[in-house]
Amino acid sequence: MTVMKATIHGAVSIVNAIATGKGSTLGINPKVEVKIERSPGTGIILESENENISSKLIKKTIEKIVSKKQLQKVKLRVVLESEIPTGYGLKSSSAISTVVALCCAKLFKPQKNDSQILLAGVNASIETKVSVTGAFDDACACFYGGFLVTDNYNRKIICSKKAPSNLRVVVFIPKSRKRGNIKKLKTLDAVFDRAWNFAKNSDYWNAMILNGLATSSILNSSPKIITNLVRNGAIGASISGNGPAIAAVAKPSNISNIKKVFSHLEGRINVFQINNKKAEVHEL
Numbered sequence: 001m002t003v004m005k006a007t008i009h010g011a012v013s014i015v016n017a018i019a020t021g022k023g024s025t026l027g028i029n030p031k032v033e034v035k036i037e038r039s040p041g042t043g044i045i046l047e048s049e050n051e052n053i054s055s056k057l058i059k060k061t062i063e064k065i066v067s068k069k070q071l072q073k074v075k076l077r078v079v080l081e082s083e084i085p086t087g088y089g090l091k092s093s094s095a096i097s098t099v100v101a102l103c104c105a106k107l108f109k110p111q112k113n114d115s116q117i118l119l120a121g122v123n124a125s126i127e128t129k130v131s132v133t134g135a136f137d138d139a140c141a142c143f144y145g146g147f148l149v150t151d152n153y154n155r156k157i158i159c160s161k162k163a164p165s166n167l168r169v170v171v172f173i174p175k176s177r178k179r180g181n182i183k184k185l186k187t188l189d190a191v192f193d194r195a196w197n198f199a200k201n202s203d204y205w206n207a208m209i210l211n212g213l214a215t216s217s218i219l220n221s222s223p224k225i226i227t228n229l230v231r232n233g234a235i236g237a238s239i240s241g242n243g244p245a246i247a248a249v250a251k252p253s254n255i256s257n258i259k260k261v262f263s264h265l266e267g268r269i270n271v272f273q274i275n276n277k278k279a280e281v282h283e284l
Helices: 055-065 092-108 114-127 136-144 182-200 204-218 223-231 252-262
Strands: 002-015 022-040 043-048 074-082 147-151 156-161 168-174 236-239 246-250 267-273 280-283
Touching: 002 092, 002 136, 002 147, 002 182, 002 204, 002 236, 022 092, 022 136, 022 168, 022 182, 022 204, 022 267, 043 055, 055 074, 055 092, 055 114, 074 092, 092 114, 092 136, 092 280, 114 136, 136 147, 136 156, 147 182, 156 182, 168 252, 182 204, 204 223, 204 236, 204 246, 223 236, 223 246, 223 252, 246 252, 252 267
Parallel strands: 043 074
Antiparallel strands: 002 022, 002 280, 022 074, 022 147, 147 156, 168 246, 168 267, 236 246
């Protein structure tokens, strides 16, 4: 029996990629850990305390790395633990598909490079309809950490940089999971394109604020929140992904002011650190 363990982290949006196919993201520290145990037999057994995790996505990701022939000869026990809340725009699906691909590659195809591992998770996300675009930007931020700027349609990393570790990311997770109609984001494609160009030129915080104003005007939120967050010390603020979570980046000294902006809303507030660490995998 062989056991591999891999760890990856979450991320928040700087620029949503739905409208233009180009996105930007920032790594944060809540993590996903997966252990995959390979033994003689057949079948895939998934163990996770989180009922919202898509077993379909995990199985499809495994099939992208391991051939059908190989899968008929081995039993895989997949044990998954996630600190990332699912279904709020904090990149849990991208983290899960990518970390499973990484773990499987180490077990079965150690010659696979980073790009092939990332694409296995991205393609599995599209095929299981977990993501419209495959969320290449999200997968890259979870995998590499730091700032990422990507062209999702062409699966290209435009820029990858370490982010300042002295900042904090305050994330508000609303009680309601309600999301707006993401197709309407395309009506502001010129605005998202401008935000992406800010990010491409390393002006991440203006990119995030512009993205926040644009997404909140469409996705069941209020642009006023973004403005209030900036007024109270956020250097960047936006709905993350397609929401409904809202992320604000600030210096530690401004965290209490940021929390006050969220205090009248129903939901919970988390304070995360920025993650600059690449995903890791090793044999147990």
